[in-house]
């Protein structure tokens with residue numbers, strides 16, 4: 238069966254429909270280069286290919302990786318004459334106000350306006366956070382239904398979750414980031430929403446069954462209980478996760494557009510890993526909102542989306 242138009246709908250559970258707000262999936266941590274943008278892009282495309290209407294929001298005002306990935310995708314459509322499903326993508330532009338409190342107030346207003354709009358119009362909203370602690374990054378964590386934290390498979394990255402004693406492997410204390418997630422959980426609870434579901438995903442796994450890898454697995458499982466997250470099967474270290482960036486494609490697209498100039502086995506395995514992540518997210522059942530799947534991409538800058546330009 239093809240990947241297209243088959244949102245997972247079971248009759249036993251009443252699925253969410255158009256009137257229900259989108260589920261918000263945030264990719265976050267406080268470390269660059271761990272796979273947030275790669276993970277975001279793959280989840281966006283996986284959901285699109287299931288027929289869902291997807292909103293994507295890039296909060297990384299330094300790198301704009303997800304925005305560049307999607308604009309490469311739009312260029313591929315134009316240049317190669319292929320049709321690719323696209324999200325409604327927004328990149329949040331930073332307030333230019335000099336006063337910090339005023340700038341934060343404006344950033345908050347923009348972020349909340351964009352999120353409200355995307356949640357109302359889409360089935361899922363995927364937010365790609367920067368790898369540093371920023372004001373809007375924190376805000377996003379407070380609105381996450383699902384928080385996905387990719388970590389590279391090394392003890393250096395584990396430090397993002399908790400400070401672990403190098404000798405004994407004992408957990409000394411949760412990290413600053415884990416405390417920030419704790420805060421986000423509290424904010425959510427105060428607003429009366431369902432609890433935040435935090436998922437840690439190991440990324441760039443080596444194919445070797447090295448001792449380090451097994452030790453990581455053990456420590457991550459211990460941390461999961463202590464810090465309060467679930468562990469998703471991660472992505473292996475694969476060239477394919479990198480090399481399609483310039484064309485704005487993922488291997489979920491490669492099959493659909495019949496681009497078969499490359500060996501297929503690693504594509505199949507990589508696609509399986511992306512599906513594994515999607516399953517691990519345990520997303521709610523939804524009926525995909527009908528929408529124009531061939532709509533051409535237009536990255537929308539925040540002020541024009543929320544009509545700030547006309548206002549001022």
Ligand SMILES: Nc1ncnc2c1ncn2[C@@H]1O[C@H](COP(=O)(O)OP(=O)(O)O)[C@@H](O)[C@H]1O
Pocket residue numbers: 268269270271272273274275276302368440441442472473474475476478479
């Ligand atoms: N599983 C993987 N296999 C190979 N390369 C990867 C994998 N995940 C990420 N990368 C590469 O690592 C770099 C950092 O990934 P990125 O998603 O941009 O991280 P972040 O958004 O957390 O900074 C990118 O060059 C990306 O292509």
Ligand SMILES: [Mg+2]
Pocket residue numbers: 270273274275297300302303365366367368
């Ligand atoms: Mg990134």
